[in-house]
Amino acid sequence: MELWLQAARVAAAANLALLLALGSVWLRNYRSHGASHTLGLLVFAGFLAVENALWLYFYVLHDDFVGWFLASGTDVQVGVTFLCGLELAALLFLVRVTWR
Amino acid sequence: MEGVLWYLLASSRGGETRARILRAIDERPRNANQLADDLGFDYTTIRHHMDVLMENNVVEKSGDEYAAVYLLTDQVRANWETAEEVLDAVESDAEGE
Numbered sequence: 001m002e003l004w005l006q007a008a009r010v011a012a013a014a015n016l017a018l019l020l021a022l023g024s025v026w027l028r029n030y031r032s033h034g035a036s037h038t039l040g041l042l043v044f045a046g047f048l049a050v051e052n053a054l055w056l057y058f059y060v061l062h063d064d065f066v067g068w069f070l071a072s073g074t075d076v077q078v079g080v081t082f083l084c085g086l087e088l089a090a091l092l093f094l095v096r097v098t099w100r
Numbered sequence: 101m102e103g104v105l106w107y108l109l110a111s112s113r114g115g116e117t118r119a120r121i122l123r124a125i126d127e128r129p130r131n132a133n134q135l136a137d138d139l140g141f142d143y144t145t146i147r148h149h150m151d152v153l154m155e156n157n158v159v160e161k162s163g164d165e166y167a168a169v170y171l172l173t174d175q176v177r178a179n180w181e182t183a184e185e186v187l188d189a190v191e192s193d194a195e196g197e
Binding site: 025026029032033034035037038041097098099100 | 103106107110111112113114115116148152186189190192
C-alpha cells in the first residue's frame with residue numbers, strides 16, 4: 001500500500017531534519033564548551049542522520065527497494081515504517097528537552 | 101544528576117543562561133525579579149529557566165509564593181563538585197567569546 005511508503009518517507013525526512021536541528025545546537029555547544037557529554041550527543045546525531053539519509057535514499061530513489069516494499073505484506077510495510085516512525089517519536093522528546 | 105547537569109548547562113540551547121543563574125543562586129538565594137535585574141534578563145526568560153531547573157530538581161522554591169527565593173536542592177549540593185566542573189566548562193568559554 002502506497003500509504004505506508006509515504007508515511008515512511010515523511011518519517012525519515014522528519015528524522016533527518018530534527019537531527020540536523022539537534023546537531024546544530026550540540027555542535028554550537030560543543031564548540032564553545034568542549035564537553036565530552038555534548039560530543040557524545042553530536043556523534044549520536046551524526047550516525048542517526050546518516051542512517052536516516054540512507055533510509056530516504058531507499059524509500060525515494062531505490063526502485064528495487066520500493067518495489068520490494070510495495071510487494072510486501074502489511075506486516076512488513078508497517079514494521080519497516082515503524083523503524084523510522086518510532087525514532088521520530090523518540091527524537092521529538094529529545095528536541096523538547098534540548099530546545100529549552 | 102551528573103548527566104542532567106551536563107545536559108541542562110552544557111548541551112541544550114539555554115545552557116549558558118542557566119549556568120549563570122545557577123552561579124548566582126549559589127552565591128546567595130534570590131527570587132526571579134532579583135535574578136532578572138542582577139543578570140540582565142527578562143523576567144519571563146528567568147521564569148522559563150527556573151521552571152526547567154525546578155522540573156529537573158536542580159533548584160527549589162522556598163518561602164511564600166510572592167517573595168519566594170530559589171535555593172539549590174540537596175541533590176545539587178551533594179553533587180556540587182560535578183556542578184562546579186560543568187560550570188567551569190561553560191564559563192571558561194563564555195568569557196573567551
